[in-house]
Amino acid sequence: MASGEEEVRNKQVIFRDYVTGNPKESDMYVTTSNTIKLKVPQGSVAVLVKNLYLSCDPYLRIQMARIEGSNVFTSFTPGSPLSGFGVVKVLDSGHPEFKGGDLVWGTTGWEEYSIITEPEQLFKIHHVSMKCSPKRGDYVFISAAAGAVGQLVGQFAKLMGCYVVGSVGSKETVDLLKNKLGFDEAFNYKEEHDLDAALKRHFPKGIDIYFENVGGKMLDAVILNMRPHGQIAVCGMISHYNLMIYNRIRMEGFVVFDYFHLYPKFLDMVLPYIKEGKIVYLKDIVEGLDSAPAALVGLFSGRNVGKQVVLVAPAS
Numbered sequence: 001m002a003s004g005e006e007e008v009r010n011k012q013v014i015f016r017d018y019v020t021g022n023p024k025e026s027d028m029y030v031t032t033s034n035t036i037k038l039k040v041p042q043g044s045v046a047v048l049v050k051n052l053y054l055s056c057d058p059y060l061r062i063q064m065a066r067i068e069g070s071n072v073f074t075s076f077t078p079g080s081p082l083s084g085f086g087v088v089k090v091l092d093s094g095h096p097e098f099k100g101g102d103l104v105w106g107t108t109g110w111e112e113y114s115i116i117t118e119p120e121q122l123f124k125i126h127h128v129s130m131k132c133s134p135k136r137g138d139y140v141f142i143s144a145a146a147g148a149v150g151q152l153v154g155q156f157a158k159l160m161g162c163y164v165v166g167s168v169g170s171k172e173t174v175d176l177l178k179n180k181l182g183f184d185e186a187f188n189y190k191e192e193h194d195l196d197a198a199l200k201r202h203f204p205k206g207i208d209i210y211f212e213n214v215g216g217k218m219l220d221a222v223i224l225n226m227r228p229h230g231q232i233a234v235c236g237m238i239s240h241y242n243l244m245i246y247n248r249i250r251m252e253g254f255v256v257f258d259y260f261h262l263y264p265k266f267l268d269m270v271l272p273y274i275k276e277g278k279i280v281y282l283k284d285i286v287e288g289l290d291s292a293p294a295a296l297v298g299l300f301s302g303r304n305v306g307k308q309v310v311l312v313a314p315a316s
Contacts (some may be wrong), residue, residue: 010036012291013078013110018066022300027064028082028293035121036113040094047098047116049088051108052315056296056308057148060084072255082110087125089315095119103315107303110292112312123263125217133231136161139203141222143189144213146173146282148307149235151181152270153211153278155220165202167218169302171287176305181280211235223249 011032019027040048059073060082067075076082090102091113095098098104098119106122108114116122134140140157142150146165154177166177166184177186185202196314197209199221206227212219212234226232232251258300259266273279284304286295299308 006038008036008038008113010034011079012188013265014287015064015080015082016076017078019061021059023064023297025293025297030290030293036115037093038113040092040115044094044117044118046093047090047095047119047122048092049104049108049116049314050091051086051088051110051114052103053087053109054108054129054292054312055085055312056292056299056304056310057084058297058299061300062253075252081109084110086312087315088114088122093119098122099104099122110289114291116193123260126264126267134160134209137149138208139163139227140164140209140211141199141203141207142166142211143218143222145177145183145186146263146305147213148168150213150265151177151306152279154183155181157209157272159273159278173305176282181282189218193207196224199225206230209233209315213246222264266311283309285309285311287311 009032012034014029014031016027016029038048040046051253056298062073064077065075067073075245082108082208085105086108087105090098090100090104093099093102102106103125104122105125106116110118111212124248134157138157140154140162142154142164143166145154146168149223150166154164154166164183165187166183167186167189168174168177171188174186174188176184186204187198189195189198194232195217203225204266207222207225208227208230210222210230210232212222212225212232222232226249228247230247230249234251234253257313274281282305284306286292286309290310295304295308295310
């Protein structure tokens with residue numbers, strides 16, 4: 001355990017109050033009024049961490065609303081820090097699985113330092129050398145294809161021998177998908193007045209697999225173009241659907257929590273691809289907790305390109 005009883009100011013991003021619709025920067029504020037002791041209480045199994053990177057994710061919008069009844073998510077508490085996935089460094093630990101200096105990832109607070117009282121949600125980062133089942137020749141479509149998840153899904157599908165098309169919100173990201181990430185085709189949905197026609201242009205034989213990130217009109221258009229026995233992995237928000245029964249389309253939700261146990265196997269697969277340059281991962285990094293509210297809000301207007309991350313502190 002760490003020595004001493006040092007107490008420091010702890011900069012935090014505080015959730016102001018429940019929101020309706022997309023969050024605004026004014027729904028959060030940054031404060032340094034609270035302090036934290038850099039030592040785990042005696043006899044506790046908690047872990048004290050210094051937050052290095054925070055992940056901005058669209059699902060946080062759900063937790064910023066008032067959630068009632070049974071739900072996989074719980075609402076943030078007004079007046080308390082936001083929380084989400086992050087990469088952290090252990091400073092002090094009362095848990096036998098973690099020690100000072102460990103780099104781990106898991107759920108943490110949007111603040112400089114956090115006390116993790118449920119260490120079971122933390123995963124050590126070891127430096128080592130699906131809902132849908134794509135096969136060679138499949139036609140794959142991905143919405144929000146330049147985002148944190150879509151960019152990887154497309155590249156994995158290409159490695160498996162699929163024909164891959166992505167939709168994005170700007171000419172620049174269209175070029176990025178085709179010229180940097182290796183997508184076969186891409187289009188800017190904002191320039192398409194008829195999404196059904198756009199999909200038929202890119203998929204004249206129909207779509208085998210759709211990785212769903214946006215819902216609404218895009219999902220409606222995709223369903224019209226799905227091939228019989230096609231598959232839809234639902235990662236984003238959906239509105240309504242039909243025709244699925246007649247074409248025997250399989251639609252299944254995709255929640256990352258269900259796959260945490262496969263994380264080591266995922267690293268074994270993806271890290272060699274990254275080292276060989278076969279997978280490119282795009283990050284949009286902003287620096288400092290003061291930049292965190294704007295970074296989160298920017299997700300809902302397409303301001304970011306790639307995975308939106310807040311750099312709280314360097315790892316060294």
